[in-house]
Amino acid sequence: MKIGTMFQLEVMQSKKKGSDKANQYRCKLIDKNEQYIFIDFPVNIKSKKTAVFAKGTVFEVTFVGDDEVIYKFRSKLITKIKGKIPSLAIQKPDNVHRIQRRNFIRVETAVDVAVHSDQNLFPPFITLTNDVGAGGLSLIVPKNQSILGEIAELWLVLPMSKGAFLYPNIRAKLVHQEKENNKITIASFQFLTLDTKMEQFLIRFCFEKQREARKKQLFDQSYGIIKK
Known part of the structure; x- marks a missing residue:
């Protein structure tokens, strides 16, 4: 874990009741020592509001390493740190586990997607995604458009960092x-x-989308921009 790594947090008590975006948070690793990891204040992924946690709150922390592999560990909130950059000190883990979970992260984002019927049951159409994850996506169905059958071919346009684009063609099942x-x-x-x-x-x-959203929120907070 290096400085600047983006974390996704889930509160373990909420996780037992069934995890969803309502109890998932994002934050950034801003410093660390032999005992603690210091993170900026977590933001609720769904509401975009800064979260407040009591000391002793237990989290499941997930992040992507430099090798593009997903890792997770369990940690506990130790204390809040006052300073030039307010932060939270969480316990440094003894063990970090490598995991394979396609659906562990999903972001709300609008990117172009072309939808083709696997059996020509409806004419192809282009629309926007509602959210995207590594295991699936949701999209907006245009008015007067129907999606028939279970299987479709999806063609995505994904803008990456530094101006690069990906054009994945994925076979998908309508859920x-x-x-x-x-x-x-x-x-x-x-x-x-x-x-x-x-x-x-x-x-x-x-x-990358989570990082962009986090930067935008910090900018809005710095300049007193409040969304109604």
């Missing part, structure tokens, strides 16, 4: 469709064909 409160229909897909290299690219894409 469900539902109308949101604003009457927009959202369709969720599970990826079926995804090699290890592309999976790692998607994980990196998700973390």
Whole structure:
């Protein structure tokens, strides 16, 4: 773990009740010593609000290493640190485990996606994603458009750092469709064909998006920009 690594946190008490975005947080490693890891104040992934935790709160911490592999460890909040950059001191782990979980991270982001029917049950269409993860995505179904059948071919355009783009073509299974409160229909897909290299690219894409969102929030806070 190096300085600047992005972490995703889950509160263990909430995790027992069923983990979702409501109890997932992101933060950044800003310093460390032999006993503690120092992180900036975690932000709720869903609400985008800075979270407040009591001393002793136990977290499951997940991050992507330099080798593009997912790691996790369990830690505990020791204390809050006042200073030029307020931070939290969490316990440095004795063990860090390598894991393989495609769905451990998903980010809300709008990228172009073309949807093709596996059996020509509906004409191809282009729309925007609602969120993207390494194991699947959800997308906005345009008005007067139907998705028939279970299997579809998805063609994505993923903007990466330094101006690079990825164009993955992924075979996916339609999991469900539902109308949101604003009457927009959202369709969720599970990826079926995804090699290890592309999976790692998607994980990196998700973390880059989280990093961008975190930087934007810090900028807004610094300049007193409040979203209504």
